[in-house]
Amino acid sequence: MTKKYDDALALIKRGVDEILIEKDLEERLHSGKTLRVKAGFDPTAPDIHLGHTVLLNKLKVFQDLGHEIIFLIGDFTGMIGDPTGKNITRQPLTREQVDQNAKTYKEQVFKILDPKKTKIMFNSEWLGRKSAADLIEIAGKYTVARMLERDDFYKRFSTNQPIAIHEFLYPLLQGYDSVELKADIELGGTDQKFNLLMGRELQKHYGQKPQVVITMPLLEGLDGDKKMSKSLDNYIGINELPESMFGKIMSISDELMWRYFELLSFESTAQIQQWKKEILNPRDIKIKLAQEIVTRFHDKKSAETALENFTSRFQKHQLPENIAEIKITLTAPHIALANLLKETGLAVSVSEARRLIQGGGVKINGEKITDINFAVKPNTSDTYQVGKLKIAKIVVVAD
């Protein structure tokens, strides 16, 4: 192998969960052809966070290597909605909504991908023209038993949760998209592995060389534990303000920092290894990551300002200019500090709040409170700092 291909392969392999089949990937890279790299996206209103960008970053790697990126919006099934009629929140999307969502997608993903080199496609283009007979033909290519091997289907089936029959058709259609696109490579999260492999199966049935499947890990959220998601509130949205984005990255553990470097940074692996060896202050390396990310989704100037604010606030112990005000009404004559922090959202649980208090991480009006029995009374209005990042003015009133 030449160095060029070795380098390309190393870039592609960085951070991936699995490559199926690696030999096929190498062969295709060696062919020198422009490869068709597919990734599918949900047509519902996109609100992208850093977790989603793990995949987009990998697409960018392929794009920078000169391959064709197909950003496929799966609008066909989205426009059908929920045929069981049970999920009233899954109303069919209209063409207008799909187009609007695609616009929002573009605004967000083009912060990473090059718009000139990215093909945005909609699978309704071909699936919308399919007849019932065509769909029966596709459904004939796979068995019920193998479909039930998919983790979530298996779990639901074995616990007697209903699976409507159309749900078996959706992975088939997603796989068929690869046939239609003659995809060389499909990327997705580890949770999509079954569906990505379906693409391989169907391509074989339709006489095509089966695509290479590359799965990317699901990024851990700010807690370093669960996967990043909006509902767990452990995420960084790519549209978040520079200050918030910067502050959140500075709040993660050192271990998670290296993980984020691997999956979110475009710094070379050699550079990252170098930093690891130099044993710098982790805070300084975290600042590099925070600046790279803020620059990517905003600009260099915003990243610098965010750094300045961060430094002045936390390193010089100054309070920021604008502090959120939270009002809480007490029915009891007083409330334990730990409970107050939980109630106001400054701590995720009472036990976490207690740990923070004991560890000296909680201040009221700049004064450190370490007594875990500290009680707050009504008719007070004080500034609470919790850890390095959370600050709020809490107004406590009597019922």
Add this chain to the structure above:
Amino acid sequence: MTKKYDDALALIKRGVDEILIEKDLEERLHSGKTLRVKAGFDPTAPDIHLGHTVLLNKLKVFQDLGHEIIFLIGDFTGMIGDPTGKNITRQPLTREQVDQNAKTYKEQVFKILDPKKTKIMFNSEWLGRKSAADLIEIAGKYTVARMLERDDFYKRFSTNQPIAIHEFLYPLLQGYDSVELKADIELGGTDQKFNLLMGRELQKHYGQKPQVVITMPLLEGLDGDKKMSKSLDNYIGINELPESMFGKIMSISDELMWRYFELLSFESTAQIQQWKKEILNPRDIKIKLAQEIVTRFHDKKSAETALENFTSRFQKHQLPENIAEIKITLTAPHIALANLLKETGLAVSVSEARRLIQGGGVKINGEKITDINFAVKPNTSDTYQVGKLKIAKIVVVAD
């Protein structure tokens, strides 16, 4: 209830296996409306035997009561063929083949149904216009678990026999036909019960009153044991020659005769009961059945001729004019009579042949042979009679 409805209900209920739901049937009959009665048929080359006519007879009952008969040919799936590609014998039917088969169907079924009052329809008319999205919508109305309750699916699933996913779509489409036709009643064999009930389910989903399902038993074949089928060679085809049809009916057991009266005859139940009471010679009653059936599928004259031939041949011990000649080559110096009968097809097994010999049912050139060790030598040419019906000239030659 008036006598008219009582009589209608009694006619409908005669010989049925199950009516779901009987109360609904009574209600609809009472409404005085013309009911839409659906029965589905396979689009592959039809070759109807008496077993199939059990259902057709019941359709005739509804027709005579003034209801609308929809003879539905399921050509939509037949024109798809086998999408798994595994069953090469299930080639997709062309439009021309479907039309040709429909023509053959008509020639046969109009021997029972009134062509002027029978609507022949093809489900490709509506299913052929359905899109993939429409099919997904239909597939959303039923669950995987409930589909696996169907006997054959359950058996295959639990013994790890593959079920291709499109097979789950076919019963849904058959059920959807009832929606499209707004069927009041659907008739089918007991083996079709699951699919008929699917019609009820889908009609409910589409806001229709669910159809009444009537299942007819599967007619026993001439052996009185297994269901009548071509492959078991225990059938009477409705295109068979009068002599053969007549002879086969005369060969059945007395018990089976009464069963055939119930399911195949249009004689009234009262008349049949009368005959049972009179304790006539069963042969004379069997002749009535044979004449009714031959008259239905041929004409009165053919029935009379068949009776005359039958009477002259078996009652007067005369041989028929044309006797089949079977040639057999012996490698051994002789062959036991029982084995010869088996080899030439005059008996289904050696043990049956032995029983027939011992029971006095075998004659060679009119002479009864009761010795089960009787051996036949080469270079003979004799007339063998086995039972009442089988007669052949067997030419035995040396190897």
